[in-house]
Amino acid sequence: xxxxxxRLWAQSRLVLHTEGQLLTCSLSAPCDLPAKLVPCWxxxxxxxxxxxxxxQQPTVGQGPQAxxxxxxxxxxxxxxxxxxxxxxTQCLRNRECYWGVLPGHPDDLLLLERGGNASLCAVERxxxxxxxxxxxxxxxxxxxxxxxxxxxxxAGQCWQIWHPENSTGVTLWACPVHKYLRARWALVWMAVxxxxxxxxxxxxxKKENMKGWxxxxxxxxGSEGE
Numbered sequence: 001x002x003x004x005x006x007r008l009w010a011q012s013r014l015v016l017h018t019e020g021q022l023l024t025c026s027l028s029a030p031c032d033l034p035a036k037l038v039p040c041w042x043x044x045x046x047x048x049x050x051x052x053x054x055x056q057q058p059t060v061g062q063g064p065q066a067x068x069x070x071x072x073x074x075x076x077x078x079x080x081x082x083x084x085x086x087x088x089t090q091c092l093r094n095r096e097c098y099w100g101v102l103p104g105h106p107d108d109l110l111l112l113e114r115g116g117n118a119s120l121c122a123v124e125r126x127x128x129x130x131x132x133x134x135x136x137x138x139x140x141x142x143x144x145x146x147x148x149x150x151x152x153x154x155a156g157q158c159w160q161i162w163h164p165e166n167s168t169g170v171t172l173w174a175c176p177v178h179k180y181l182r183a184r185w186a187l188v189w190m191a192v193x194x195x196x197x198x199x200x201x202x203x204x205x206k207k208e209n210m211k212g213w214x215x216x217x218x219x220x221x222g223s224e225g226e
Contacts, residue, residue, distance in 0.1 A: 009035065014080055014088040016095065018072045019097050025078050026064050035082035041110050042077045042091060044064065049077050050126055053112065054170045055162055073104040073174050084137045104159050108174040120150065149175050199220055
């Protein structure tokens with residue numbers, strides 16, 4: 001019955017591990033439970049967790065469970081689904097032993113590359129948007145990061161968190177965007193400072209012009225008085 005299942009899940013515990021460059025997990029439960037392990041991407045703590053496309057497997061039983069080619073990242077979580085509901089969730093960022101140790105950055109952007117197609121799309125809020133149309137808060141207009149991110153993928157600056165068994169599968173990349181955010185904010189501040197300097201210069205010039213007019217007027221009044 002439903003109450004018995006609730007008690008079973010309440011007594012169960014999901015723990016994540018990293019073995020080298022691979023992510024694994026283990027389930028501690030009173031008995032084997034019919035469920036699926038679904039890795040997901042959660043860029044904001046306590047925010048929605050986007051299931052990773054093509055990366056899920058049924059729970060075989062208790063003990064260590066491997067995801068094959070899934071690599072750890074601070075934004076990765078694992079959810080345990082059963083009966084159409086999320087029963088357990090565990091995130092790598094919640095493990096203090098992994099703070100500052102895992103590759104990647106919490107602000108990394110999740111990119112999806114389909115096999116046989118070199119184009120990339122950004123995965124956010126359950127939607128995969130082509131980079132040519134993608135924009136992110138603080139990065140400017142749509143498509144502004146397209147060439148930067150494509151170059152980062154080719155140059156190995158992005159962390160490959162999932163690669164398929166064959167060339168027709170899906171590849172997932174975690175790419176840093178915080179460096180571009182910092183660069184653009186630096187440009188904004190430079191523009192603000194430059195504008196302030198120009199305004200100050202105009203005020204000084206205006207002040208000097210006013211002094212010149214005052215001197216001229218004083219000289220004019222002085223000559224009339226004589």
